[in-house]
Amino acid sequence: MTAITGGTTAPDEPAEAVGCRGLTYTFGETRAVDGLDLSVGAGEVFGLLGPNGAGKTTAIRCVTTLLPVPAGVVRVFGHDAAKEKMAVRRLLGYVPQQLSADAALTGRENVSLFARVFDVARRERAERVAQALAAVDLTGAADRMTTTYSGGMIRRLELAQALVSAPRLLMLDEPTIGLDPIARTSVWEHITAVRRATGMTVLVTTHYMDEAEQYCDRVALMHRGRVHALGTPDELRAALRERRLAAGTAGEKDPVPTLEDVFRDVAGSGLEEEGGVFRDVRSTRRTATRVG
Ligand SMILES: Nc1ncnc2c1ncn2[C@@H]1O[C@H](COP(=O)(O)OP(=O)(O)OP(=O)(O)O)[C@@H](O)[C@H]1O
Numbered sequence: 001m002t003a004i005t006g007g008t009t010a011p012d013e014p015a016e017a018v019g020c021r022g023l024t025y026t027f028g029e030t031r032a033v034d035g036l037d038l039s040v041g042a043g044e045v046f047g048l049l050g051p052n053g054a055g056k057t058t059a060i061r062c063v064t065t066l067l068p069v070p071a072g073v074v075r076v077f078g079h080d081a082a083k084e085k086m087a088v089r090r091l092l093g094y095v096p097q098q099l100s101a102d103a104a105l106t107g108r109e110n111v112s113l114f115a116r117v118f119d120v121a122r123r124e125r126a127e128r129v130a131q132a133l134a135a136v137d138l139t140g141a142a143d144r145m146t147t148t149y150s151g152g153m154i155r156r157l158e159l160a161q162a163l164v165s166a167p168r169l170l171m172l173d174e175p176t177i178g179l180d181p182i183a184r185t186s187v188w189e190h191i192t193a194v195r196r197a198t199g200m201t202v203l204v205t206t207h208y209m210d211e212a213e214q215y216c217d218r219v220a221l222m223h224r225g226r227v228h229a230l231g232t233p234d235e236l237r238a239a240l241r242e243r244r245l246a247a248g249t250a251g252e253k254d255p256v257p258t259l260e261d262v263f264r265d266v267a268g269s270g271l272e273e274e275g276g277v278f279r280d281v282r283s284t285r286r287t288a289t290r291v292g
Pocket of ligand 1: 030052059
């Protein structure tokens with residue numbers, strides 16, 4: 001696998017990649033994000049977890065500047081997402097839940113399109129497109145029509161699209177939903193390799209607790225528009241164990257809770273109430289349609 005290059009090494013990069021203070025976003029009567037405070041450190045792989053409807057996508061879209069910031073403050077490497085949209089966009093790569101590759105184009109044409117949209121200098125474009133495709137192991141398939149790609153290949157292509165501008169912050173909204181275990185691992189291995197090579201920050205939403213545990217440095221558990229628990233997966237599991245021991249609901253010999261236990265503890269009855277489960281049918285169906 002070729003590591004992508006061309007990312008600006010920024011020794012003077014602020015220590016905070018994403019900072020949300022009191023972020024609130026409402027759709028009519030629905031308070032999707034409700035006074036969200038969040039701080040993602042530069043270089044971290046940070047997982048935003050939570051049941052369906054917790055407000056993860058809405059929060060992420062505010063950070064990307066695709067949605068405005070009606071209340072509160074969002075900063076990306078110190079730039080205000082409400083006032084310095086272009087400065088923020090230049091730092092970002094975004095892989096949304098919805099299909100962002102055009103089936104009528106080849107893989108290379110799709111990535112080239114993103115290179116143009118993200119204003120990659122013309123003289124560098126072909127090289128950067130080739131690097132991005134190589135970074136996700138799609139060099140051999142680059143000139144095939146995207147319609148011939150598997151779900152996993154499409155996801156890797158979308159990753160290449162987001163990487164072609166050498167972002168300092170890569171945002172991924174459920175990057176592995178609907179993929180088989182091998183394709184899921186492959187997507188994560190490519191994300192991890194690029195991050196190692198470039199030092200970029202990764203902010204990811206996922207419903208897969210095993211992925212969060214394995215690949216995220218820290219996670220935030222979001223519920224009803226706010227963060228209810230924050231820490232490394234190990235810290236969160238240990239904290240739940242302590243709470244259970246203190247409450248007498250678990251004994252010393254009981255196994256340490258899983259991240260899924262922590263998730264259930266935070267979301268509580270809300271999961272049943274809102275019909276959300278980790279591998280929610282709605283999300284899977286969305287992806288089935290997306291790659292079909
Ligand atoms: N365009 C919209 N119009 C109206 N309500 C919306 C819209 N988008 C999201 N919502 C509502 O805002 C709340 C938060 O949704 P959001 O998609 O941000 O949650 P999520 O945590 O990303 O969920 P999922 O895990 O299903 O992607 C939900 O109650 C949702 O129904």
